Amino acid sequence: MKLFLKLLTLSSLNFAIFAEIYNFPSNFVWGAASASYQIEGAWNVDGRIPSIWDTASHKNNSSVVDGSTGDDAAMSYYYYEKDIQALKDIGFKTYRFSIAWPRVLTKTNQVNQAGIDYYSKLIDRLKEEEIKPMVTMYHWDLPQYLQDLGGWTNPAIVKYFEHYADTLYKHFGDRVKEWITFNEPATFCDGGYSWGWHAPEIRTEKQIGGYLCSHHILLAHGAAYHLYKNKYFADQQGKVGICLNTGYSFPANENVTDEHVDRAMHFGLGRYANPIYSVDGDYPRVMREAIDQKSTDEGRRWSRLPHFTTAQVESLHGAADFLALNYYTSSLIQPYSHLGWNPADSDSEIHSFHDDNWKRSSSSWLVSVPEGLYHLLLWIKDNYNNPLVYITENGWSDLPMTIEDDGRVEYLREHLAAMSRAITDGCRVETYTVWSLTDNFEWMRGYTERFGIYAINFTDPERKRIPKNSVDLMKQVVRDNFVEVEKD
Structure with missing residues (x-):
């Protein structure tokens, strides 16, 4: 429901400000998110074993721009009470955090009790404060010893992940009722196993590694989902979903058709969502046909995009109780053929780019496109039978110790309004x-870009959580269950 308020402000200039107020359902749940490697620190204590991000950041020629690591980060392993207090001060009722695989299982796949105890304390304290824990199983910190076996390109990883999921359900499922198997596989599959700008920094020919990673991620998600339903759901009564990231693809000009938009969306979001949430299952047909044909043209006897068996298609179909969605930004698109460019590096043959007029953050990839969130949610509704959606990441970057984060406040207001619509x-x-x-x-930007609504001075040994202006905004939104957007 949207209400329109006309507010008249009298000043020496005598002008009127119009504000639009966007409401949310009475049972809407507000919270904040984090990720283990990004905040915990304590990278080598209490039995935690190395992850691929320890390896990537510790290299002499590390690709992290400021040469930093997550060795200490926000020190949430020691200061998790400060995080809980920050959540409580705003009034948030859910906290999405991830569990570090290298902290809870050893190299011999045995339980590391110190890691289990840490997350149990965190979960118990959240429950005491009436804040629901929403747990991500995998937020990119793969144990290095598994990467040494091939990581997400090795089919054996599916069983390793299933065992890991079993461990989490067993130890925390009595208190955790919302599980996310994977965070943004599109980012770490392509970034880590195709282009090499993300741990584990592997570059492969024509996205082969990225497609293998995607395939095994989907199978691992399906295994974890069915494990929960078959072994734990009767007693624990929780939900299991997967977290996907995408923007919306806007036509760059009148030559870009709805078919081009759908093609871009299917190659992006559909690569992971279609096998789970679509009516038919499997990879999107447009993606399947294009890559199979290109693989043949390249002289391959097999497709670069692996095929599911019939049983795997059936197992994945409907294997989620909700869709966790990360939205930051969107793009303009047009087909390569309109530009005369060589599409060899893109199976979609779609070129995406930003409008120069869109407001830019401190991250080169992040511009503000609130309409993208609105259209994305409608596209998901229309293409995937209106699944239950949690927006699990949405945010804006600024420079270190920016307390008056007016850019973030504006970004959040406009995106919350788009979500309300x-x-x-x-x-x-x-x-x-x-x-x-x-x-x-x-990640690879180190501490040069900041996304928090609480600032941290990383030279401060106490790691004080310092509220930015956006904290006041979120307090108001949580309290009143609406967001106000000013219009000139």
Whole structure:
């Protein structure tokens, strides 16, 4: 529901400010999100074994721009009470965090009790404060010894992940009722196993590694989902989903058709969503046909995009109780053929780019396109039978120690309004967790870009959580269950 308020402000200039107020359902759940490697620190204590991000950041020729690591980060392993207090001060009712695989299982696949105890303490304290824990199983910190076996390109990884999921359900499922298997596989599959700009920094020919990673991620998700339903659901009564990231693809000009938009969306979001949430299952047909044909043209006897068996298609179909969605930005698109470019590096043959007029953040890839969130949610509703959606990341970057983060405040206001409009138009969005609770280690950007609504001075041994202006905004939104957007 949207209300329009006309507010008249009298000053020496005598002008009027119009504000639009966007409401949310009475049962809507507000919260914040984080990730283990980005905040915990304590990388080599209490039995934690190395991850691929320890390896990547510790290299002499590390690709992290400021040469930093997540060795200490926000020190949430020691200061998790500060995170809980920050959540409580705003009034958030859910906290999405991830569990570090290298912290809870050893190299011999045995339980590391110290790691289990840490997450049990965190979960118990959240429950005491009436904050629901929403747990991500995998937020990119793969144990290095598994990467040494091939990581997500080795089919054996599916069983390793199933055992890991079993461990989490067994130890925490009595208190955790919302599980996310994977965070943003599109980022770490392509970034890590195709282009090499993300741990484990492997470059492969024509996305082969990325497609193998995607395939095994989907199978691992399906295995974890069915394990929960068959072994734990009767007693624990929780939900299992997967977290996917995408923007919306806007036509760059009148020559770009709806078919081009759908093609871009299917090659992006559909690569992971279609096998789970679509009516037919399997990879999107447009993706399947294009890559199979290109593989033949390249002289290969097999497709670069692996094929599911009939049993695997059936197992994945409907294997999620909700879709966790990370949205930051969107793009303009046009087909390569309109530009005369060589599409050899893109199976979609779609070129995406940003409008120069879109407001830019401190991250080169992040521009503000709130309409993208609205149209994305409607596209998901129309293409995937209106699944239950949680917005699990949405945020804006600024420079270190920016306390008056007016750019983030504006970004959040406009995106929350877009989400409200989508809900009004029938999209089933029930939860929103802002990215992120605190400033943290921003992967290959180190500490040069900050996404937190609480600032942290990383030279301060106490790692104080310092509220930015966006904290006041989120307090108001949580308290009143609406967001106000000013219009000139």
